[in-house]
Amino acid sequence: MEATPKIIGVVGAGVMGRGIVQLFAQAGHVVRLFDARPGVAAEARTAVGGLLERLVAKGVLQPAALAACMANMQVCDALAELAGCDVVVEAIIEELGAKQALFRDLEEVVDPATILASNTSSLTVSAIAASCRRPERIAGLHFFNPVPLMKIAEIIPGIRTTPAVVETLRHLIEAAGHQTVTASDQPGFLINHAGRGLYSEGFRIVEEQVADFAAVDRIMRDCCGFRMGPFELMDLTGLDVSGKVMQSIFEQFQQEPRYRPSSLVPARLAAGLFGRKTGEGFYKYDGVQKLEPAEPAPPADVTLGAVWVGEGDRRAEFLKLLRQAGAEIVERPESAAAVVLMPWGEDITTAAQRLGLDPALAVGVDPLLHWDKRRVVMSGPATGAAARNLLHGLLGADGAKVTVIADSPGFVSQRVIAMIVNIACEIAQRGIARASEIDPAIRIGLGYPAGPLELGDKIGPARILQILETIEAITGDPRYRPSLWLRRRAMLGLSLRHVAG
Numbered sequence: 054m055e056a057t058p059k060i061i062g063v064v065g066a067g068v069m070g071r072g073i074v075q076l077f078a079q080a081g082h083v084v085r086l087f088d089a090r091p092g093v094a095a096e097a098r099t100a101v102g103g104l105l106e107r108l109v110a111k112g113v114l115q116p117a118a119l120a121a122c123m124a125n126m127q128v129c130d131a132l133a134e135l136a137g138c139d140v141v142v143e144a145i146i147e148e149l150g151a152k153q154a155l156f157r158d159l160e161e162v163v164d165p166a167t168i169l170a171s172n173t174s175s176l177t178v179s180a181i182a183a184s185c186r187r188p189e190r191i192a193g194l195h196f197f198n199p200v201p202l203m204k205i206a207e208i209i210p211g212i213r214t215t216p217a218v219v220e221t222l223r224h225l226i227e228a229a230g231h232q233t234v235t236a237s238d239q240p241g242f243l244i245n246h247a248g249r250g251l252y253s254e255g256f257r258i259v260e261e262q263v264a265d266f267a268a269v270d271r272i273m274r275d276c277c278g279f280r281m282g283p284f285e286l287m288d289l290t291g292l293d294v295s296g297k298v299m300q301s302i303f304e305q306f307q308q309e310p311r312y313r314p315s316s317l318v319p320a321r322l323a324a325g326l327f328g329r330k331t332g333e334g335f336y337k338y339d340g341v342q343k344l345e346p347a348e349p350a351p352p353a354d355v356t357l358g359a360v361w362v363g364e365g366d367r368r369a370e371f372l373k374l375l376r377q378a379g380a381e382i383v384e385r386p387e388s389a390a391a392v393v394l395m396p397w398g399e400d401i402t403t404a405a406q407r408l409g410l411d412p413a414l415a416v417g418v419d420p421l422l423h424w425d426k427r428r429v430v431m432s433g434p435a436t437g438a439a440a441r442n443l444l445h446g447l448l449g450a451d452g453a454k455v456t457v458i459a460d461s462p463g464f465v466s467q468r469v470i471a472m473i474v475n476i477a478c479e480i481a482q483r484g485i486a487r488a489s490e491i492d493p494a495i496r497i498g499l500g501y502p503a504g505p506l507e508l509g510d511k512i513g514p515a516r517i518l519q520i521l522e523t524i525e526a527i528t529g530d531p532r533y534r535p536s537l538w539l540r541r542r543a544m545l546g547l548s549l550r551h552v553a554g
């Protein structure tokens with residue numbers, strides 16, 4: 054293995070460059086920073102110094118460490134001053150031509166053994182390296198914003214990158230306190246690729262008029278344990294950025310339907326609804342404060358009546374909930390005012406037809422969710438207001454929130470979670486990252502409550518397969534076709550984290 058790098062060069066002193074400088078300076082490296090715009094590197098050094106001073110004020114950083122960091126951060130006025138760096142990390146604009154030109158220029162400046170890394174989030178690393186004399190020393194090194202807090206970096210070897218380069222980068226990043234994951238040079242690498250499930254399925258659900266943006270976010274937050282739903286997350290990253298990533302990953306995967314972008318995006322982009330940065334996105338903002346739209350009021354006209362509950366994994370638990378709400382429960386659907394089904398992957402229309410039940414009385418309740426804060430009621434096109442309101446009233450009787458959605462195979466949660474799990478399985482199947490590294494990287498990189506493979510194991514691979522196959526059969530949409538990784542493990546009763554021995 055090569056010697057531990059000591060001097061790190063950073064090119065590009067924008068959002069990411071600053072974070073990368075801070076990370077390495079705090080890890081004790083000399084960091085040389087260059088930006089093509091005069092004065093920007095010096096501004097960046099001052100800005101990082103300001104952040105570190107705040108850490109000192111909070112007692113998180115020693116004053117001596119601040120002084121050491123300031124001494125370590127060196128501003129360069131010319132690219133040539135990066136001569137002598139052991140590793141140079143590029144964080145300039147996301148344009149292939151600009152990056153290729155920079156790497157060619159860097160080759161003229163640095164030693165033959167210097168590693169050159171790109172923080173690109175969407176370009177092919179092998180393409181950046183293609184015009185270099187020594188592509189074997191070039192790799193992707195993908196950090197997340199804000200770099201010091203997002204404690205993960207993807208290392209992406211290009212086609213010609215030597216394993217020693219990957220190893221050196223891994224040691225360097227891990228010594229600075231970040232985890233690493235090695236991902237192959239494919240669109241979105243690991244983490245941005247894995248993020249497709251939440252966004253694209255969130256959009257599909259809204260496109261189908263199943264629920265509005267805010268309702269999807271509330272379900273993902275309150276019932277699935279996500280810190281944020283897809284639309285509040287896109288407001289944070291900016292639809293201008295997320296929209297482009299969506300389109301580019303879809304195109305780079307040769308229009309794979311699993312990554313299909315939404316037809317709702319172009320008009321929103323044209324209207325400048327980028328999110329927090331423009332003051333309005335899916336939500337409106339009062340400064341930084343998101344304005345949560347009011348929830349639909351509970352129904353005023355609930356006519357009491359008997360409820361029949363079909364078979365299901367959580368039937369006993371559900372009956373208890375209904376009894377606590379004072380419901381009259383009957384043994385036969387014919388004598389009920391509402392019939393409740395808790396299907397997996399089915400919409401209420403299909404489930405009621407399969408069981409020969411009156412569609413005017415049929416209401417779905419999502420069995421996947423945590424039921425403590427919020428419950429989700431699904432209403433079909435023929436469902437009468439009396440049955441829907443009765444369930445709404447009963448499920449909200451203890452103060453829990455109730456979200457009523459329109460007919461949807463897999464409700465909201467099942468389809469989003471099954472999509473997230475399926476894409477992670479596909480990542481494993483394509484060998485984009487090792488199965489054992491997928492979950493920890495996604496937990497940190499995307500902030501999900503659990504890694505997607507672990508989530509799939511908890512729900513059960515066979516159940517996830519059933520949800521996807523059912524949705525695929527009902528919709529005829531190939532985006533729901535199960536990954537072979539999932540299908541085989543579900544058939545064999547194996548964990549989704551199981552790797553052939």
Ligand SMILES: NC(=O)c1ccc[n+]([C@@H]2O[C@H](COP(=O)([O-])OP(=O)(O)OC[C@H]3O[C@@H](n4cnc5c(N)ncnc54)[C@H](O)[C@@H]3O)[C@@H](O)[C@H]2O)c1
Pocket residue numbers: 064065066067068069070087088089090093143144145146147148151155172173174175195196197198
């Ligand atoms: N912002 C994010 O959340 C994020 C996350 C991961 C990766 N990235 C990637 O990191 C890179 C930088 O993104 P950013 O958000 O920091 O951009 P930014 O616009 O904030 O900063 C880019 C900086 O690079 C400088 N620059 C441009 N061309 C240059 C050149 N040829 N030589 C030297 N300096 C040059 C600019 O003057 C600017 O200061 C991009 O490749 C982006 O895709 C961004």
